[in-house]
Amino acid sequence: MTDANRGVARAVQSEIYRAGLSGTRPAVPVDPAALEAAARKALPAEAFAYLAGGAGSEATMAANRAAFARWGIWPRVLRDVAERDLSIELLGRRRPTPFVLSPIGVIELAHRDADVAVGRAAAALGVPYVLSNQASRPMEEVAEAMGDGVRWFQLYWSASDELNASLVRRAEASGCEAIVVTLDTHLLGWRVRDLDLGFLPFTRGQGIAQYTADPAFADLVRRRLTRGGGGGARPRVTPALLRSALAIARSGARTPLVEGGVRAALRSPVPRAAIETFLDVFANPALEWADLARLREWTSLPILLKGVLHPADASRALDHGVDGVVVSNHGGRQVDGAVASLDALPGVVERLGGRVPIILDSGVRGGADAVKALALGATAVGIGRPYAYGLAVAGEAGVREVVRNHLAELDLTLALAGHRSIAELGPETLRAS
Ligand SMILES: Cc1cc2nc3c(=O)[nH]c(=O)nc-3n(C[C@H](O)[C@H](O)[C@H](O)COP(=O)(O)O)c2cc1C
Numbered sequence: 109m110t111d112a113n114r115g116v117a118r119a120v121q122s123e124i125y126r127a128g129l130s131g132t133r134p135a136v137p138v139d140p141a142a143l144e145a146a147a148r149k150a151l152p153a154e155a156f157a158y159l160a161g162g163a164g165s166e167a168t169m170a171a172n173r174a175a176f177a178r179w180g181i182w183p184r185v186l187r188d189v190a191e192r193d194l195s196i197e198l199l200g201r202r203r204p205t206p207f208v209l210s211p212i213g214v215i216e217l218a219h220r221d222a223d224v225a226v227g228r229a230a231a232a233l234g235v236p237y238v239l240s241n242q243a244s245r246p247m248e249e250v251a252e253a254m255g256d257g258v259r260w261f262q263l264y265w266s267a268s269d270e271l272n273a274s275l276v277r278r279a280e281a282s283g284c285e286a287i288v289v290t291l292d293t294h295l296l297g298w299r300v301r302d303l304d305l306g307f308l309p310f311t312r313g314q315g316i317a318q319y320t321a322d323p324a325f326a327d328l329v330r331r332r333l334t335r336g337g338g339g340g341a342r343p344r345v346t347p348a349l350l351r352s353a354l355a356i357a358r359s360g361a362r363t364p365l366v367e368g369g370v371r372a373a374l375r376s377p378v379p380r381a382a383i384e385t386f387l388d389v390f391a392n393p394a395l396e397w398a399d400l401a402r403l404r405e406w407t408s409l410p411i412l413l414k415g416v417l418h419p420a421d422a423s424r425a426l427d428h429g430v431d432g433v434v435v436s437n438h439g440g441r442q443v444d445g446a447v448a449s450l451d452a453l454p455g456v457v458e459r460l461g462g463r464v465p466i467i468l469d470s471g472v473r474g475g476a477d478a479v480k481a482l483a484l485g486a487t488a489v490g491i492g493r494p495y496a497y498g499l500a501v502a503g504e505a506g507v508r509e510v511v512r513n514h515l516a517e518l519d520l521t522l523a524l525a526g527h528r529s530i531a532e533l534g535p536e537t538l539r540a541s
């Protein structure tokens with residue numbers, strides 16, 4: 109742990125305890141259930157449902173939590189834990205903490221500052237941020253806001269290779285250090301809460317900022333607009349025009365009394381064509397292992413596969429030369445009744461045998477959960493919904509607070525369990541209960 113981050117973890121503990129003495133409450137609830145409840149209160153029903161919901165009966169979400177509950181940490185005593193080190197080695201670099209922020213799309217639903225606020229918070233705390241393919245702000249803008257903060261790019265491998273290659277090129281140019289390909293969402297899961305509310309953000313042009321800022325996507329939209337019409341007008345669709353057409357359409361959709369100009373923009377075929385083009389290219393259930401070779405041609409960055417659960421898939425990932433995997437069931441949003449992410453972890457760890465890093469997410473709600481995942485062999489741990497809730501409640505500061513709470517609880521749990529570093533954690537740290 110760097111001095112700065114040791115400071116962060118310690119300061120959070122003492123700040124929280126001292127504030128408690130004087131009766132002051134933190135801006136963002138520390139208790140995970142209270143944090144979720146505060147986000148629910150802060151948000152419109154549709155936005156909260158989208159963030160909090162899972163697939164079907166949400167059995168996978170419950171399984172994720174139950175899997176953590178089945179492991180007990182076995183504290184050891186009298187081991188001089190006065191100095192602790194939370195750093196890890198990940199993708200060839202020492203990182204101050206074992207956390208990353210998992211990609212969360214359409215995060216404008218939580219707060220208007222969206223990905224930019226999350227990026228600033230991540231950079232301030234030295235935690236890598238995985239920029240979502242479904243972001244609300246283009247990666248270039250978030251990268252700029254993050255300065256030297258570490259970012260990776262999460263790719264949804266669309267049906268257009270021109271678009272895929274372009275996104276990856278932009279990620280490299282934006283200083284992303286890795287590409288995380290999410291494989292569990294080639295189709296969107298059966299999201300009961302959203303279906304019952306009739307809410308799908310993309311149909312309103314939300315969560316497609318990476319696309320509307322992309323030159324290859326602009327080509328696809330232009331082709332759609334001019335399809336079949338040899339003699340028709342050929343609109344000059346640029347990424348900038350796409351962005352502004354969508355922005356106007358969205359503000360018009362929220363404003364009952366729209367100005368004439370806005371009304372005209374709403375009648376413009378461009379935003380509609382952008383949304384339809386997105387819907388056309390997003391789904392790609394035909395993707396298979398052999399396709400991965402093309403990604404290697406597009407980039408020299410490390411490639412991680414997100415959504416690996418089965419040990420046999422972990423072995424195949426290794427055969428294909430990937431640089432890491434993210435053990436994840438997408439927070440229970442894809443397959444209802446899927447195996448819990450933490451339950452899948454030991455099998456993946458066994459197959460990968462320390463050769464490539466393994467990140468675990470899905471169901472992590474605090475530092476003690478992180479200790480369990482790290483003890484079971486994860487290299488690092490992804491925080492998901494909790495930071496989105498922090499953003500909903502208190503913007504950038506809320507994200508910072510949520511991540512700091514994870515760090516502080518991790519540091520305390522490590523100490524109280526009798527360990528000085530992440531490297532000391534292993535299966536013997538835990539007991540199945
Ligand atoms: C609202 C929401 C949007 C998400 N969007 C993405 C995404 O764009 N790309 C992706 O790979 N994962 C996405 N995820 C999955 C997260 O990266 C992560 O796997 C998940 O949130 C972990 O589960 P947890 O939030 O229960 O801890 C999303 C999750 C949520 C809750």
Ligand SMILES: O=C(O)C(=O)c1ccccc1
Nearest residue numbers: 213214242293296315441
């Ligand atoms: O909502 C999600 O979980 C997600 O990953 C996603 C997938 C496609 C578009 C937007 C978000």
